[in-house]
Amino acid sequence: EAGVAQSPRYKIIEKRQSVAFWCNPISGHATLYWYQQILGQGPKLLIQFQNNGVVDDSQLPKDRFSAERLKGVDSTLKIQPAKLEDSAVYLCASSRTFNTEAFFGQGTRLTVV
Amino acid sequence: GESVGLHLPTLSVQEGDNSIINCAYSNSASDYFIWYKQESGKGPQFIIDIRSNMDKRQGQRVTVLLNKTVKHLSLQIAATQPGDSAVYFCAEQFKAAGNKLTFGGGTRVLVKP
Numbered sequence: 001e002a003g004v005a006q007s008p009r010y011k012i013i014e015k016r017q018s019v020a021f022w023c024n025p026i027s028g029h030a031t032l033y034w035y036q037q038i039l040g041q042g043p044k045l046l047i048q049f050q051n052n053g054v055v056d057d058s059q060l061p062k063d064r065f066s067a068e069r070l071k072g073v074d075s076t077l078k079i080q081p082a083k084l085e086d087s088a089v090y091l092c093a094s095s096r097t098f099n100t101e102a103f104f105g106q107g108t109r110l111t112v113v
Numbered sequence: 114g115e116s117v118g119l120h121l122p123t124l125s126v127q128e129g130d131n132s133i134i135n136c137a138y139s140n141s142a143s144d145y146f147i148w149y150k151q152e153s154g155k156g157p158q159f160i161i162d163i164r165s166n167m168d169k170r171q172g173q174r175v176t177v178l179l180n181k182t183v184k185h186l187s188l189q190i191a192a193t194q195p196g197d198s199a200v201y202f203c204a205e206q207f208k209a210a211g212n213k214l215t216f217g218g219g220t221r222v223l224v225k226p
Binding site: 091 | 147154202206208212214217
């Protein structure tokens with residue numbers, strides 16, 4: 001079974017620029033998560049989808065972050081404009097449904113300079 | 114690779130000894146718990162899960178204990194090996210919060226040869 005795919009693996013941008021991350025979850029997984037992990041901390045949930053609907057986005061900075069999951073499969077997370085404090089690893093995870101094992105991708109390491 | 118555990122509490126264990134990692138979770142209504150292992154440069158990897166109707170669950174070399182009275186979760190690793198060196202996170206999920214999967218702060222485990 002293929003795992004959760006994320007791209008790119010690394011990205012360096014200047015502050016105020018825009019960036020987008022892409023996630024392809026495991027086939028058949030209805031639930032998709034985006035997490036932000038700052039160095040030395042646990043992952044922080046940004047947004048959670050069930051199929052193509054948003055379940056929770058309470059911790060998503062909506063003035064600069066956006067995410068979508070068209071057709072309930074792939075998802076993109078965008079930051080516009082980026083700030084220095086957005087430097088982190090952005091992790092995508094998927095699970096078959098709620099309260100089942102969530103599988104993570106390798107993450108995208110973003111550096112904002 | 115970059116360490117994910119620079120500022121996390123650290124547990125140093127002699128190879129072959131047993132390890133116990135503790136986690137205090139936040140919500141008494143949480144009904145599903147997962148332990149993840151994260152190595153440098155990688156996404157979190159599922160270790161074992163437990164539902165709130167259980168007190169104990171065993172896997173291969175790992176055991177998770179759940180004490181709902183004091184909202185405490187522990188992970189026991191038997192005969193710790195060098196490959197067990199990583200950062201360990203507990204995560205909780207509860208229906209009242211839209212099944213949001215929330216991570217704790219993490220513990221870094223260092224296995225000494």
